[in-house]
Amino acid sequence: MIPPRFPRICFGLIALAFTSSIAPAQASESDEGPEIVWHNITDWDVEGRAWTDHERMRWFDRFPAQAKAQLTPQVWNLSRSSTGMISRFRTDSSFIRLNYTLMSDNLNGINMSPIGASGFDLYARDDSGEWRWVESMGPKAATGEEDIVSGLAPGEREYALYLPLRNGIENLEIGVDEASAFVGLTPRETRPIVFYGTSINHGASASRPGMVHPAILGRWFDRPVVNLGFSGNGRMHEAVGDWLVKIDAAIYVIDCLPNMGPDAVRARTIPLVKQLRAARPDTPIVLVEDRRNVNSWILPARNAHHDANHAALMESFATLQAGGVEGLYYIPGDDLLGHDSEGTADGSHPNDLGFMRQAKVFEPILAEALERAARVSSK
Numbered sequence: 001m002i003p004p005r006f007p008r009i010c011f012g013l014i015a016l017a018f019t020s021s022i023a024p025a026q027a028s029e030s031d032e033g034p035e036i037v038w039h040n041i042t043d044w045d046v047e048g049r050a051w052t053d054h055e056r057m058r059w060f061d062r063f064p065a066q067a068k069a070q071l072t073p074q075v076w077n078l079s080r081s082s083t084g085m086i087s088r089f090r091t092d093s094s095f096i097r098l099n100y101t102l103m104s105d106n107l108n109g110i111n112m113s114p115i116g117a118s119g120f121d122l123y124a125r126d127d128s129g130e131w132r133w134v135e136s137m138g139p140k141a142a143t144g145e146e147d148i149v150s151g152l153a154p155g156e157r158e159y160a161l162y163l164p165l166r167n168g169i170e171n172l173e174i175g176v177d178e179a180s181a182f183v184g185l186t187p188r189e190t191r192p193i194v195f196y197g198t199s200i201n202h203g204a205s206a207s208r209p210g211m212v213h214p215a216i217l218g219r220w221f222d223r224p225v226v227n228l229g230f231s232g233n234g235r236m237h238e239a240v241g242d243w244l245v246k247i248d249a250a251i252y253v254i255d256c257l258p259n260m261g262p263d264a265v266r267a268r269t270i271p272l273v274k275q276l277r278a279a280r281p282d283t284p285i286v287l288v289e290d291r292r293n294v295n296s297w298i299l300p301a302r303n304a305h306h307d308a309n310h311a312a313l314m315e316s317f318a319t320l321q322a323g324g325v326e327g328l329y330y331i332p333g334d335d336l337l338g339h340d341s342e343g344t345a346d347g348s349h350p351n352d353l354g355f356m357r358q359a360k361v362f363e364p365i366l367a368e369a370l371e372r373a374a375r376v377s378s379k
Helices: 011-018 065-069 073-078 114-118 213-221 238-244 262-279 300-322 352-378
Strands: 036-040 086-091 096-102 120-125 131-137 143-149 157-162 169-177 182-185 193-197 225-229 251-255 285-288 328-331
Touching: 036 182, 086 169, 096 120, 120 143, 131 143, 193 213, 193 238, 213 225, 213 352, 238 262, 251 262, 251 352, 262 285, 262 300, 285 300, 285 352, 300 328, 328 352
Parallel strands: 193 225, 193 251, 251 285, 285 328
Antiparallel strands: 036 169, 086 157, 086 182, 096 143, 096 169, 120 131, 120 157
């Protein structure tokens, strides 16, 4: 739940203020259904796609082309997935169809289904303005055309389509009934919460794209998010920091410990925070401890690793605070997945229950950080 100090606003009433003029694509006619008008979502942009003033190799890449020479090959390749991106639009169509081409024909992973790794997830605002889940769709092939939902209740409403977590997109169009209204909603100007982290941020092992904790928190705070999770490669790299500082973020959330050991945590935390603070003196920075593997209670070596990682981050946090760095926040790791061992798919990566639990731990800290940022900006 959002705290009372963060009143909810029904953006549906003001959505047209954020729209762009979009010329609909050619209509297509089916022998068995209504005529469909296709809308390419690049015509009005998506949320969660940072650095829009830079050229990209592919429109849906998370990093611009210029970053390729600076990042490790692993981070660059992982950045080509569409994790964290959503397309918002309004329509009164009784169905919503997708015409898509994915980057890879590998539709799932070891610990993810095609719906989570390569699928689409649709939400809509209800009459109170709350985001509610509508339907999800797992692709059967890298290229396809099918309804994500049909038989919708009458009425025009705002939708948010979450894009795949672990696959990339070459092309994506939204099809609606030719007789219906359709408006693509340009990204909100609200500053985003920026998450930099590991495979957990990247989406493993959510059942669908809307269930990763950055997406959940984006709905709770009704605010855009930028998801910079890189599976196995969230390691507080300076080169990633060089791009983070280019984002006018509401908050930076640094959640890299699952891919790091205590020596690396001590070596990289303070330089990354100072790098961010030098460029963005007032932006809150949240440091997140490593989640504790849910079977570490019976694996002493693994438990000791978590203890050492947590201690290293806390030491760095204390050093930064002693050095006068302000606007720092800290999220302990022990409660992130709960205490019943049921919050993961494989002991490490959250299932939907684990992601919801993690979001609930994050929420009050992020709320406090946003409150502070609002006070600072009002001075």
